[in-house]
Amino acid sequence: MFLIDWFWGVLSFLGLYNKNATLLFLGLDNAGKTTLLGVLKDGRLSAYRPTFHPTSEELSMGNIKFRTFDLGGHESARKIWKDYYASVDAIVYLVDSSNSDRFEESKRELDALLSSDELSNVPFLILGNKVDIPGTPSEEKFRAALGLQQTTGKGKVPLNGVRPIEVFMCSVVKKFGYAEGFRWISQYIN
Template sequence: MGQTDSSVSPQVVLMGLDLAGKSTLLARLLTGKVVETSPTVGFNVGSLELDKKTSLTVWDVGGQKSMRANWRYYLDDCKALVFVVDSSDPARLPEAQKVLKKVLSEEKLRGVPLMVLANKKDLANSMNIREISNQLDLQSHDDRLWEIQACSALKGLGLLQAFMSISKLIKKSN
């Protein structure tokens, strides 16, 4: 029996700029493999089983500029927002910061915990989480639970830990 009904599995929405690595990250989590991905048009969705009792439904929403206007349609029943940034691309952090602030201002996300994943930490030029946290102005979001963690979708580093933390954040916020 042991299977959890997917309707009770909390919805987690994966957002971020295009090329941040969201689809690679989701594929790696679900299959354990590195999968060639192309830019997401619309969304990918999968059920992630963390342990016997805990699973999350993870929505990976396309990050290209043309897609961002539709992001709010994925926020119904969202229990945690996972915002993925490319930690090796400092030039795009101001854009990421604006996009994050805008999505967090959505009424549906009031009080919803935030996990920022600093992806591509396997690259030599990647920024550390303190630099990214400052660039994204995370301290200003004192009205919600938030965490930032470094990870590498390509190498599979830090992914499971991050999603275990997300599960804990959801439990704390309920």
């Protein structure tokens, strides 16, 4: 529970107090989207079935409100992702970094999102999940596999017309790495 309280405290400190934002949790199936949403919601790890229908949660702490959508990641679910682009403030894109066999497929989906005109100004937080699994590639190799060698930078960076996009390696199960990513993306949500 301490981690969740700290997470919301950071968001409040960074200026998201009294703000509302809509986040899409996207990525291939089995990347950890639903698990992350569950951890953010109540701080607990649970076993989840694959997401076959879009789910929405409102996460609140004090006056900070996030409306989140977990749209699923199996192939047929990806067809509806575009239906949610219009009102999104940020994309959280999860990748199972322990499954290099699916990096090419994940890159294709990410490239399609990044090339969408509707998302041209939307910040992207890329989470390389499951780094706790032995044999997971380094962040450098992960970035290379997804074509993300040039990103915004992990600090507060003046954008000058560039879309914010950054990679953070994490383990949702071990509860580390993603809070830093959310702290980073919070500075780009208006």
